[in-house]
Amino acid sequence: MPQNCLYCQNKAALDALMIKIADLEVSTLYLFKEQTHPGRCVVAFKDHVGQQFEMNPKKTYLTEKEYASIIEKIKAQL
Numbered sequence: 001m002p003q004n005c006l007y008c009q010n011k012a013a014l015d016a017l018m019i020k021i022a023d024l025e026v027s028t029l030y031l032f033k034e035q036t037h038p039g040r041c042v043v044a045f046k047d048h049v050g051q052q053f054e055m056n057p058k059k060t061y062l063t064e065k066e067y068a069s070i071i072e073k074i075k076a077q078l
Contacts, residue, residue: 039074
């Protein structure tokens with residue numbers, strides 16, 4: 001695990017910037033505390049990868065499925 005990765009190390013800085021909303025199958029959903037743009041969030045893959053293309057196809061599919069579900073739920077609340 002890279003020591004400089006905000007998400008992998010779960011540093012105090014992460015908690016200062018975001019609220020952990022949910023642990024999903026392959027990712028974790030965080031909501032930014034600063035909401036100038038309502039619903040601004042991060043979906044962080046649970047395993048460390050530098051770029052999405054580095055994931056295997058199954059995990060890429062599962063991540064995209066989670067993205068779609070999250071977007072649908074956020075849009076319903078706006």
